[in-house]
Structure formats: structure tokens, C-alpha cells
Amino acid sequence: MTLLPLAAGESCPEGVRQYYNQLQTQKVMAAVEGDRLLAFVSYIENYTGGPVTQADTPNIYLSTLVMRPEARGKGLTKKLYAQLFDACKPYPVFTRTWHTNAAHIRILDFFGFEILAVLKDHRGPGIDTVYFKLTQE
Numbered sequence: 001m002t003l004l005p006l007a008a009g010e011s012c013p014e015g016v017r018q019y020y021n022q023l024q025t026q027k028v029m030a031a032v033e034g035d036r037l038l039a040f041v042s043y044i045e046n047y048t049g050g051p052v053t054q055a056d057t058p059n060i061y062l063s064t065l066v067m068r069p070e071a072r073g074k075g076l077t078k079k080l081y082a083q084l085f086d087a088c089k090p091y092p093v094f095t096r097t098w099h100t101n102a103a104h105i106r107i108l109d110f111f112g113f114e115i116l117a118v119l120k121d122h123r124g125p126g127i128d129t130v131y132f133k134l135t136q137e
Helices: 014-024 076-087 102-111
Strands: 027-033 036-045 060-067 093-098 114-119 129-134
Touching: 027 076, 036 076, 060 076, 076 102, 093 102, 102 129
Parallel strands: 060 093
Antiparallel strands: 027 036, 036 060, 093 129, 114 129
């Protein structure tokens, strides 16, 4: 395993730096146990990009979900999402994932997300990006 420095002034691949900088501007909802971070979801308010347009605002865009391996299978994603969705009603919620991410797609199906668009080979040959939308009332 290679550890990449992300402290100010240290070098790392530019794509990683850009992702890290973008993540720092997002809002976060976390699942903690004692002083241990188990999972978090980051999100953007009033996102536009890809098939999500200005006409879709106001909205919430689920950007990143991170889960410790030992915390998986305990329903934390559903709990985080349910709390976030409840807090941002009645706004629509958008997210995207790759078409082979069956575990995440099952959770999105559970909450009633619908496919908004599929971008063929968007993440490389044979790897499609799927955009999802949850309409809340």
C-alpha cells in the first residue's frame, strides 16, 4: 500500500489533490461510535453537472460515501441516508455510481431512486456511470 500525503505543501497526484480539495467544500453527515468514525456521506447543495441541470435546483447531490470495512453490513448507509433525506425534504436527491456497484444500487432501489441517465463507458471501457434521482415530497 502507498500512503499519499495530503498536507498543505506536500505533493500527490493532481487528481487526488483536486478530489480532496473538492471534498473539503462539501457538507458531511457521519456515523460515529465513541470517538471512532465508522462512515460518512458527503453532499453538495444545489448541484449542477452531467444530467443534473439548473432546473433541478434546489437539490442535494450525494457525492461520496465512505465506510470502514468492519462497519459494513450493519445498516449504517441506510441510517445515514434516511437521516439526510429526512433533513432535506422536499428537495430531490441525486447521486451517481458505476453500473456494477450492485451493493449501492440495492440501497438506492430501497429508497426509491430512479435512473435519470446512463453515460456509456464514462468511467472507462465497459464501465458506465449511472445517475439516479430521488423525488421527495
